[in-house]
Amino acid sequence: FFFFAFFFLTSLSKAIELGGTCTGEHGVGVGKKAFLRKELGDVNVNLQRALVHAIGGDLMNPNKVFPNE
DSSP, rough: HHHHHHHHHHHHHHHHHTOOOOOOOOOOHHHHHGGGGHHHHHHHHHHHHHHHHHHTTGGTTTTSSOOOO
């Protein structure tokens, strides 16, 4: 388990470092939300959070990626 977790975190960091993305085709999800700020920066993450809450997106998957604050 430790090796898988290390490989997962290392490969996501390397993908972002090389100009790639952590999200892939299925979105962010719980396992990758910690990488959003590293990839997109504070301004973009805060904008996404505001949009999700404005359209009620947190009703479908509450507190998964953007916790209510």
